[in-house]
Amino acid sequence: MRLEPKPDNPCFGCGGANPRGMRLVFERDDARQRIVGRFRLGEEYQGGSGYLHGGIIALLLDEAMGKAARFHAEHAVTAELRVEYKKPIPANMEIVVEGFVTRRDGRQLYHEGEIRNEAGDLLARGEGRFVIIDRTKYKGQ
Numbered sequence: 001m002r003l004e005p006k007p008d009n010p011c012f013g014c015g016g017a018n019p020r021g022m023r024l025v026f027e028r029d030d031a032r033q034r035i036v037g038r039f040r041l042g043e044e045y046q047g048g049s050g051y052l053h054g055g056i057i058a059l060l061l062d063e064a065m066g067k068a069a070r071f072h073a074e075h076a077v078t079a080e081l082r083v084e085y086k087k088p089i090p091a092n093m094e095i096v097v098e099g100f101v102t103r104r105d106g107r108q109l110y111h112e113g114e115i116r117n118e119a120g121d122l123l124a125r126g127e128g129r130f131v132i133i134d135r136t137k138y139k140g141q
Contacts, residue, residue: 001028003035003067013063024060026067026097035067035099043091051088057115058083061126064099065111069130071101076109076130083126094118107132 003026009015014024026037037060047053062081069076089095099113109130115123 001030002026003028013059014067022059024063026064028067028070033071033100035064035070037064037097038094039097040092040094046091050091052091054083054085057085057089057124058126060095060097060115061099061113061124062128064097065113065126065128066099066130068099068101068111069109069132072104072109072132074109074132075135076132078128079108079131080129081126082128083124085124087121087123089115089117089123095123102127 005014005016005023005025007016010017012018012021015021016023024037024039026035029036041052041056043050045052045056058081061083062078066076066078094117096116097113099111101109102112103110109132111128111130113126113128117123
């Protein structure tokens, strides 16, 4: 299932309503229970010396891990995010970003994410804790 940017969502990473946003598209891989994105991000996302900015790498992992809440049929927000930068990621390199569920403890969802190159080398990994929220209660706050 393809997860397209929603035209009314202002999210910088995955929304369609943000004119400066990235409009990231992911796939929901139900067989493997993974959220998967394939990207080639240009030089406008570099931190310097031709490599992707660390904040952009964190954003990619956060987006993929956050979307893994769909496997719980829940809406959740990021409570904690930890990123391990394994190797510099050159701008314009084809990368694969995956997010997946590791466990659930009540309203707390624990997810992990990985960024790999086309050869399968691990470039970055993340761990996140997400908290399930009632969308109607927090809408517009």
